[in-house]
Amino acid sequence: MDKQLCYRMNVISVNEFWQSDSSFEYHMPYLAGQIAIVLFLTRLFHYVLKPLRQPQFVAEILTGFALSKDLLRSSPLFQKIFLEDGVLTEETIANIGLAFYVFLTGMEVNPKSLLQSRKKATCISVAGVIIPMVIGAGIFRLHQATSKGKSETSSFDDNTFRAYLSWSLAVSVTGFSVLARMLSDLKLLYTRLGEAALNAAMVTDLYNWLMFMILIPFVTNGALGVYSVVCTVVFVGFCFYVARPQLVKFIDQKIEQEVIEPQYLMLVVVGFLLCICITDILGTHTTVGAFVFGLIVPRGRFADYIIDNLDYFASSIIAPVFFVVCGERLDFAELKDQWLLSLVIILMLCTLKVFSTLAATFFFGMPIRNSMGLGLLMNTKGVLALIILNIASSRKILSSSSYTLMMSSILLMTIVVSPIINWVYKPRKRFAEFKLRTIQKSRIDLELRILASVHTARQAIGMINISEALHSSKVSPLHVFALHLVELTGRSASLVLAHLDSRTQNLIKSQEELENITKSFEAFEDEHAGTKVQIQTAFSNYSTIHEDVHNLAEEKNASLILLPFHKHLTADGSLETAHNAHRDIIINVLNDPPCSVGIFVDRGLGSLSDVNMHILMVFIGGPDDQEALSVAWRMAGHSGVKLSVLRILLFDEAAEVDTSDHDEAGGLLSAIMDNEHQKDWDDDYVSSFRILAVNNDDSITYFEKDAHNCDDISRILTDLDKNHYDLYIVGQGKGRNLLALSKLLEWSDFPELGVVGDILSANTFGSSSSVLVLQQFGSVVAFGTTKQYTNHMDNVSSDGSENRIV
Template sequence: MATSSVNPANSSATLGGHGAGKNLTFHVSSDSVVCYAPTMITANGFWEGVNPLEYAMPIFILQLVLVVATTRLLVVLLRPLRQPRVVSEIIGGIVLGPSVLGHVKGFAATMFPSRSILTLETVAHLGLLFFLFLIGVEIDASALRRVGRRPFIIAAAGMALPFSIGCGASFAFRHQISHNIHQVSFLLFLGVALSVTAFPVLARILAETKLLNTELGQTAMSAAVVNDMCAWILLALAIALSDDHATPLSSLWILLAGAAFVLVCFFAVRPAMSWLGKRTAEADETITDSQLCGLLVGVMLAALATDSIGIHSVSGAFVFGLVMPTGAMGASVIEKMEDFVTGILLPLFFVISGLKTDVSTIRHPATAGLLFFVFVLASVAKIAGTLLVSIFYAMPLREGLSLGFLMNTRGLVEMIILNIGRDKKVLDEESFSTMVLVSTAVTALVTPAVNALQRPSQRLIGYRRRTLQLSKPDAELRMLAGLHDHRHVSPILSLLSLSNPNKRAPIFLYALHLFELTGRSSALIAAAPAAPAAPNFISDDHAPAGVSVYPLTAVSPYDSMHVDVCRLAEEKRAAVILLPFHKHLTVDRDMEPEKPGIRNLNVNVLASAPCSVALLVDRGLSAVDTRSAHHVALLFFGGPHDREALAFAWRMADNPSTTVAVLRFLPVADQRFYDLCVVGKAHRGAAAALTAGMAEWAECPELGPIGDLLASSDFSATVSVLVVQQYVDGEAGRSPETPGPRQLGGNSSLRERISNFNIVWGGR
């Protein structure tokens, strides 16, 4: 096998064959050809005296391991800077390319020989197809009809100014453009590259900066969806016009065929997908393996259709993802595919981009400087356009600036556009390398800029009624409930029903559905407000009368989820945060722990909450019939926490069907008020259960368990103790019943004095 010395960055060309068993050749560039044997797929081992890296399969596996290891290492190294993973992957591709490690002698020839580029690029584009399909699944196309006017105007302003700058730049670069490149095509490619917003990268940045559930985050997400849709339409138009030999008529046919493909997907494929999604949701199960295989075949057929039409294959995969129903089915598809696609296949695309990015090709500082200036100017224009619309809608200046920076999120979508432009010969190597570097730098600046503008201390809103004790009894009571799954809904609703909500004193509940951010987009799509499977498992229809429910969502790692909970409680001016205990009741009445992260969340919220917190340990409260009588006990020891508990119980006492018993425990110092403590010796019947086990530790059993406790030297009280044993029916110590009113005699005054020691509230 003979191989010419070729820079892998220039490896994009044609494949020609001469029959089975003969060598195949593919042109890497205009002045180099690579020849290889088609049967050299797997090696026979070292024992045959051959180098396994000369065979297609071993070298591909080694490349895959190197790519994944490099990108993961950079993700870890850049994590303290809070950079999105896409930035680490782009930098990883550049590091493995000719710009960095390509200068190491023998590295490119050994690890990325020219004969392996075709296989590497084919698999990388296959991963790109599936990733674009997942992006389409994440976007709810039907939600575009529900997007408000403000996100549409923000998206339009954020695209119009940068796109106009791209048009002006294409005119300025007209002398550097090759004569066989269509001017309109270059205009569209540069305009789209300068104005695009990467929706999936933006969602990740918003989740990590705790802005996903804020008004700012929701506005940015809605505007990014609109921006993405417009960008893909313009990109398809640019691809249709980029063919050197295409006539205006053939470009028109490409556009018409592309429009027909979209119509078929939305009006023929989408109903079938919706039926499958409803069937999956009704069965309350995830998508099956056979259904997933069918979807993967559909993705590849859609990509084949658009590639045959003349539009890039990623457009077909993206449109096929758009017609997928969101919610449980979409989240299930993403959960099954995302780890493999984003963790194994997609990094190969960044390596291919890195192999094409060569800093040494930037030989004209004036041209590169002008491109850099245009790119920065377009980013500033996007911020300015977004800020103007924000000011028009009376948004704070900091939020307007933050929104402008967020709309400059580029990353993967930008890389896709630039790679297509380079493959279509619209961008040369120098322009491609310059724009890759500038795009990566701009995306890397988004998270630090947003963090600086949206510091947590600046997002806090002061309010007075942070406790139940300070809340007005006849005013609306605001509560924030953290819910991890359906199991936590019923106990919370039962507790609210006991709290006597009514028109005079209503309860406004913010039902916060807590999703763990695991590095997958499935959590983000399941939490999307437009998704039918969003936190709507609790709503006004399920709540008792007098309770209004407003669903919210938080997507965070458990280590930092308390920040979301506390911030939302602050924003919504909640008086109480309701959290479920980290253990739940099993069928055999044991308490079984759930995810360990739930306990850490509760501890962190208790340590940093801006208002009162209530932890609910459910032992059957969800089964309580709210229409029958209820009995509530309050153990009062004193202090601010017990006073808050008393305020909660005081609210329950207003419920006509609820009886609240308050048991007050007095400290030892207060016992000096009493001169004598009178107690019965033994307890039998139902009362015996209250002192079970105490007799085993008694020093003086003749005093009984309670008398022994009061007379012990370990008991610091100074009160005298009188232990009484009753004589009943000739047998000492046998008293089968606790005396009732009749046994106390007819002295009503005596009964009244004794009953007053039991403080029982049936109402105020």
């Protein structure tokens, strides 16, 4: 006979509140305390698991297990808060949070992806659903046969078709939204492996939800589920073909008027509640109504508005209660008598997705290593698997041991994916193993590859003008990789899908920026023969998005990364901060990049198609200045560019070596020797430039000025700015061992621009010229090493000229 759980419910009239001995006899105070504890513990677990890049729901399930009856809940303190007769209230809140979560998940799924999916993604998806379901049923049969008679749980209805169906459905699921966030955190979102996993997971997720809507009525209602399925199909058809067109028409009208008022959010919530009520009456499940309503909400700015307003409340405050409830039901005591067999079953369940992916990708010739990685990524589980197990557990379709086994396998599948993929596939810091990627060392017979990173379409115009100046020629064509940097917040999958679906009528803000960026760069490519342009988007938190820039530059063999300065030009001609986080990105990119880096301070640099550009390159010394001179030299090859090169010669106080970081006598001597070596290299490079460029090109001029102290450097720059140059090109200056420059750097507002760059970019300087600041790859290496000197001289021929493009 089935065991029944009964709760003692005390119903107290609201009017008797002040007549009660203690207000804590009510459920509300207990519920508030439970939610507070749940939120605190989930944040704690998430913080602990953050280095392992684990999804948030893993931390929430572990919180639930920690709060189970065998652990924290057995203590007197937690017994006073987590009362047995409060379980019903807790699970009610959990299901409301789940419905909101699924509604937002429905907004992430694109039904068109089922029709537009490629053959490869479809095959992987179909195999990843069918094979795990078939083999999973056999594994469940094995578990059922070995657990009979072992415990009282054998009296549950484990041997029915409904139990097989619940088990098989849960093991076939792939969580698209969880996978999208994981790929972003692992910096694999734009790689071939990430793209294949994302496309396959998107189709698989849609298949899983369709199967859930069709099969879950049979799980909950048995043979009578056929009536629920028919009614649900009619309801879904009504939603898509009657309700959705009217909703789209209404939303489009408001978007055209640029009016999105708060009451529209209330209408969405009402519609959401109505849908979950209808599907519950039809005998399906409340989450089906929530998911369907999420599907019919028009994509674009309105959907973005809904997500912005509901996501944090739904996903971070009330949905965790559901995941915690799932964790509370874990009962490992049921498995202690057969833990070895249970471990074998869990491992078998973890291999099903990998096996199915290997079988599907075999026909496409995918390497075994990539197939294994793809299979691991497809093993990522999400909320749907937990919903299925929660339904089966609540209705006593699965025993406690079966539930614990499957939940353990889901946790293990999801937990191991990130560490393994991160260990095997994440790009490592191997930049130094390759030849230095700089403009100075670029070969004459190779194309120049640059990575132009932008946040907005406005920045894209400036990057295009710089790219145009780095002209493309038949000998050395130009290949530009335009990277749109998008901050990843909230629902990651919805953001990714919005960009994948370029036909969305009402574009979200970031997608609208991408459209404008794409148009600008495509026009640039059309107007300049021999120039190639590729446009990509990097989705990530701003704190780690520099890793995407590094990895893509390394993958594309770029010689130069271009970054926009975090300030933009205002109407009065001053520079104003656009986003403080953009500066942090610049600083992080400058730290150990795979190639040279340029920071572009745009003050309205014009296109060479319209005007001639007058460039001034300021040379003081050091590898960064050599890289800056190389960039200016290449730009001078453009017919519309007039180049002036100023070398500031340092004497007296300005030439003193900075020995503050060298305490010992040997260190002082080393610093002085390094400075002398650097002077020799600077002289050699400038001499090559003067022989090959200045004497052979009337559009290039060279002149020198002396500086004896810090004030002389500022005075020289102030006098030169009266000539109204269009663009300054300067070196960032890392590695200069000069006391005067070190003192100036201490007063810099933006040290990442270097001394000269900071002076020229300051609003107080009053310049109207744009500035390009260069940092050469490897410039932070200590001067005077044999390897660096050899690399430098390898680029110079026997006659003293440099093997580069003139």
